[in-house]
Amino acid sequence: MPTAVTKRDSIVSSALSLFADRGFDATTIPMIATSAGVGAGTIYRYFENKEVLGNTIFQEYVKKFTETLEDGFPSDESIRNQFHHIFKSMVRFTSTQHQALYFIKTHSSAHFLTEESHASFQGLLNILKNLFDSGKKKKKIKMLPTSALIAIVYGSFLEVQRLVQIGELELEAQLLAEIEESMWDAVRLIV
């Protein structure tokens, strides 16, 4: 029963929590209503139906994630520094919104997502695409297909965060730096 100011916020916050924990399909509207402390019908005053609720939340948090990565991006610095910014921002987003990351991770190819939701997710990955494309030009990044480079970094990151979530790993500064270095080693051109 997350805290929230407005009823809409309360519904979104409860739904995110339940979707992340149990998955979209295994979460019922009455569950969300109870957790949000509202009547089931109230949810339909804010969202047309369950799928719209799912898509709205997905897009809302993908947008927040994207903005976190873009915020303060050091366009004029080295690829390595840009990579550091992205990594740091991903960690920052996750630490404040770990349910959101988990929801996005487990639902980014869910059956209920609309074209618009997919597009917003692509927008998120495009930040990595731009980084790697420019890095390849500058001979700093391996000449792998960009999609593969993204998969390697994003996939690693998701699994590491899963460990954090289940309490198997605690990310203090030293470890964080080493994991960043490991991911950087995966994508950097080693001469």
Add this chain to the structure above:
Amino acid sequence: MPTAVTKRDSIVSSALSLFADRGFDATTIPMIATSAGVGAGTIYRYFENKEVLGNTIFQEYVKKFTETLEDGFPSDESIRNQFHHIFKSMVRFTSTQHQALYFIKTHSSAHFLTEESHASFQGLLNILKNLFDSGKKKKKIKMLPTSALIAIVYGSFLEVQRLVQIGELELEAQLLAEIEESMWDAVRLIV
């Protein structure tokens, strides 16, 4: 409607396919029955209920995956060669069973899994654990927590395979070798 000899095989094969495509919760028993070419009741002659079916399939394929990784493991060779064996085996398993990998990936922390299913999945990851533990002793692998090393390699691999599945990447030999090298760079101790 996958081909199969026995009805049980047909049910397992259809269920795997549907679970991988739509997810466990969004797959109905009548769907599985139709796809397998059997009556809905017949499924209950072979599996106590839907959850048992899900767990059975999960464990069956995790076991196949584990066996694939263990088969021909070069215990006496270098860490690098052992890593190569694991990587090659993961690719081999995926190319013959890509639905299985996808099902395992998307359901490895699903709400319906029993303790036994979780244990069988841990057994799979243990192969990587042993490799990295011995590699760290020999100063060939980064001194990161083993769980983190596993997450980095396994996470990358899953995302790369997702690209393959959606047709965004085709893994011919050259590319495969480069991706293996990238993942190796992520975990190897760079001096």
Add this chain to the structure above:
DNA sequence: CTAACCGGAATGAACGTTCATTCCGTTTTA
């Protein structure tokens, strides 16, 4: 200042639908 009124937000019981599971008549096997 109080009381009656108003309108839209909120509610939750009820509806139709869909699901997992059961049951039993039919078909296949030995």
Add this chain to the structure above:
DNA sequence: TAAAACGGAATGAACGTTCATTCCGGTTAG
């Protein structure tokens, strides 16, 4: 021909969604 296997209609529970009703803060009338 007896027994086992099978199919798919039937069942009841649970779901998403609706809508008649209640609630409540603000406005108007006296």
